[in-house]
Each structure stands twice: as C-alpha cells, then as structure tokens.
Amino acid sequence: MQIKTITCHEVYNHGATLQEYALLVYLNSLSHKAEVIHYKPPYLSQHFNLTAVGNPKFNLPLIKQLYILVKLPKRMKMLQRKRAFDKFHTKYIPTGKKLYSSNEELKKDLPEADAFICGSDQIWNSFFQNGKDPAFYLNFVPDFKKKISYAASFAIDKLNEEVKPLVKENVLRLDAVGVRETSGVQILSDLGIHGAEQVLDPVFLLTRKHWNQFTFPIREQFVFVYDFDSNPLIKEIVLKLKKENGYAIYTVNANIDYADKNFYLEGPETFLSLVSQSNLNITNSFHSVAFSLIFNQQLVVVNRAEKINTRMRDLLALFNLQDYLISTTAAFNFWEPIEYSKVNPLIQEKVEASKQFLVKSLEG
Structure with missing residues (x-):
C-alpha cells in the first residue's frame, strides 16, 4: 500500500524529526511504501531565516538593517545545526518531491497514495498555527481515500471555543482516530466524537x-x-x-x-x-x-x-x-530510581496495542 504521512516537517527539533522517521520506518517494515508529504506552510518555513525580524518594532528600514547585522553572526553559526538536521532528513526520511505550502495546494494536486496518515507530534496543538491548519486534519484528502490519525497530539487539556468546529468537522471525516494522550481522547469525546484510541508516539514503535x-x-x-x-x-x-x-x-x-x-x-x-x-x-x-x-x-x-x-x-x-x-x-x-522490571511489561503491552491500531486501521 502506498501511504503518505503529514506532520510538522523539517522543523529542526529532535523529537519532531525522530517521530517522523519512526512512523515511516515502521510502516515500511509492514511492506508498505510510505513517505512524508513535503508540506511547508509559511508559518513553518522561517527556521534559520537570516533576515527575519521577530519583533515588529524593529521592522523599520534603518533599524531593521542594524537588527539583522547584530543578529547575523549567531544566525550564521546556527546554520551548523540546520546542516546536521538536513543531513539526517536527506539520509533517513523519504519525502515527496513536490513542495506544498497550503491546504488548497494539496487539494489541487493531491499526492498519490492509497492511505493518508496525519501525525504524530503536536500537529493538533491549537496554541500554534498548525493546530488550526486544516491540512493537519487531512482536510485535503477526498472522502473515498483512507484517512487515519496516528498519535496526533493536542498537547493541552481543553480546546478554545473558536477551534472546536474546525476540529470536530475534520476529525469526523477520519476513518480511524489515534491520539497520543488520554486527554486527547477526552477532548474528542467532549466534542461528541467517540471511538478514538490512545496510542503511543511513533518512537516507541521501534526497538x-x-x-x-x-x-x-x-x-x-x-x-x-x-x-x-x-x-x-x-x-x-x-x-x-x-x-x-x-x-x-x-x-x-x-x-x-x-x-x-x-x-x-x-x-x-x-x-x-x-x-x-x-x-x-x-x-x-x-x-x-x-x-x-x-x-x-x-x-x-x-x-x-x-x-x-x-x-x-x-x-x-x-x-x-x-x-x-x-x-x-x-x-x-523523595526521588527513587525507576524499576524498569515493572515498567517494561507495561510499555511493551502498549506498544503492541499501538501497532495493532495501525495495522487494523490500514486493513479496515
């Protein structure tokens, strides 16, 4: 089966990068052909921008030039981090060639796949713009295509009222819903969406x-x-x-x-x-x-x-x-060492349940 995933891509964060890698590796281990959609909306494309001005009060002609000049040495140094992550992405994370920057672009030129998976990480965190972006709820995928969320995270306990309609409308279209936190199951239940399952972050799918x-x-x-x-x-x-x-x-x-x-x-x-x-x-x-x-x-x-x-x-x-x-x-x-002899069986049980969620969702 050809599978496309969508997540916060190339954001130069250790966890975000490794969870993206892990989901693709596990899917491919099941004999699927999985790759991530090269989705870079403007709000996720400003990492390592050498001329960016974060504070509007500095965004004036002469002041802006001085601001950039002061910031430039540190920003140039930080490019070393970018190169390290880019090297990992290039080597280990199969990515679609076409670059998309909006949900509408994805709709107009749908990536070819039998199934689409959104997740993992904080893609549904509405404190940030990605949690309000319909693309991360697979809004661009037509009804006749399989749509799954895997370990999508709200990262919070309650949604603001303004985002609830977006979440409810789009999550109801999914064929299977897996969220990363138990609080995510409750958030969806409060919206009248039942049947969501709590699953582990993709990094747990690998040994x-x-x-x-x-x-x-x-x-x-x-x-x-x-x-x-x-x-x-x-x-x-x-x-x-x-x-x-x-x-x-x-x-x-x-x-x-x-x-x-x-x-x-x-x-x-x-x-x-x-x-x-x-x-x-x-x-x-x-x-x-x-x-x-x-x-x-x-x-x-x-x-x-x-x-x-x-x-x-x-x-x-x-x-x-x-x-x-x-x-x-x-x-x-009062801290004491963790007794992993007691913890590991619980982890393994949840790992197996999370794997079964993915397998059944893709087969169903």
Whole structure:
C-alpha cells in the first residue's frame, strides 16, 4: 500500500524529526511504501531565516538593517545545526518531491497514495498555527481515500471555543482516530466524537536496538539536561547533583548557560547518544522522556511554564510513573530510581496495542 504521512516537517527539533522517521520506518517494515508529504506552510518555513525580524518594532528600514547585522553572526553559526538536521532528513526520511505550502495546494494536486496518515507530534496543538491548519486534519484528502490519525497530539487539556468546529468537522471525516494522550481522547469525546484510541508516539514503535544504531559512546559521567524554559528548578537540581557526585552537565539547548558541554548545534544522533548514556536525564521535553523510557534511563521530569504538560503527564501515567513529574525541590528529595522490571511489561503491552491500531486501521 502506498501511504503518505503529514506532520510538522523539517522543523529542526529532535523529537519532531525522530517521530517522523519512526512512523515511516515502521510502516515500511509492514511492506508498505510510505513517505512524508513535503508540506511547508509559511508559518513553518522561517527556521534559520537570516533576515527575519521577530519583533515588529524593529521592522523599520534603518533599524531593521542594524537588527539583522547584530543578529547575523549567531544566525550564521546556527546554520551548523540546520546542516546536521538536513543531513539526517536527506539520509533517513523519504519525502515527496513536490513542495506544498497550503491546504488548497494539496487539494489541487493531491499526492498519490492509497492511505493518508496525519501525525504524530503536536500537529493538533491549537496554541500554534498548525493546530488550526486544516491540512493537519487531512482536510485535503477526498472522502473515498483512507484517512487515519496516528498519535496526533493536542498537547493541552481543553480546546478554545473558536477551534472546536474546525476540529470536530475534520476529525469526523477520519476513518480511524489515534491520539497520543488520554486527554486527547477526552477532548474528542467532549466534542461528541467517540471511538478514538490512545496510542503511543511513533518512537516507541521501534526497538531500543534499532535506536542504538544511531548512538556513539560517551565516556564521561554526566547528567543530560533537556530544558526549553531555562527552568530554575532544573538548574538547582542539576548543580546539586554536580556538586555531590561530580557529574558533568550536558545539554542540547542553546539557552542553558551553565552546562559543561552544549551540543545544540548537533543533530539527532547526538541527542540519542546523550539521552541513552547519561547518569540521569532531567527534562521538560516529551521526547526526552519517551527516549529515556525506551533506553531504560533514570529521569526526572519537571513541569513546563507553558500549558502543555499534559503530554508528559499522560505518558508517565500510562506506566504508573506520574510521581516522576515534579514541580518542587521537595518532590525531588523523595526521588527513587525507576524499576524498569515493572515498567517494561507495561510499555511493551502498549506498544503492541499501538501497532495493532495501525495495522487494523490500514486493513479496515
């Protein structure tokens, strides 16, 4: 079967890239021919734009030129990160040749496929423009084509009223609905859409052995920090661990200025190597949590400032690990190592159920 997937493509984020890769690999392992649609709407096409001006107050003729000149050295340096991700995309992620920039373009020139899958990751997060884009609900696919969502994430507990009609109208057209969080099932139920299933993120569809082929050995003892928020609690805990145990601090976030080594210019292989070999992963990243579980690594998960903690909360709760999501130093003081002998059977059971969802949805 020829399958086309659609997700937030080429957004230069470790988790987004690896989940996109994982879904394609798993589908192709079932003897399908799967590739991602090369969909780059304007709001997802500004990464590494050397002349972009984020704040309107700087978007004046002379001020704009000065602003760009000041920003240019750092932006030029960041192109190294782009090259690392582009290399991974080119080598590992089969992508359609035609570039689409809107839902209407997709409608006018429908990619050839027997089935279409939207997902995974935060494609339905309406805090961002992608959650309001009908293309990520497969709106462009005609009724006679098979349409499936797999592990699509709302990333929040409740939808704003303004987006509910868009979501309801388009999700009702899908032949099978798989969402990544249990909260997503509830969101759809509240809209009168029943029968949605909670499934795991695509990265769980591949084995630890598969992911290990991307890693390289790291000799030093270290704590791996993946922190989008420059969270003071994460910093406090990590510096305490460094003082008490002598661990180095590694990160892939440009905003973390207290790390001994920062790998923010490197690609997914470095992220996988770090998350799989640390003495502890401390994070507020969904995919850092997911890969910690896959690699059976010890972790601490800290609530994010943004209202998107449902992703980590729901994932941990699936495996009775909700106590590993903390908000205070006191909570960390009660931290104990994860007993993976108890957790792994729960993960494997959910992996099999998620695989069966995909198989049955494609056969049905």
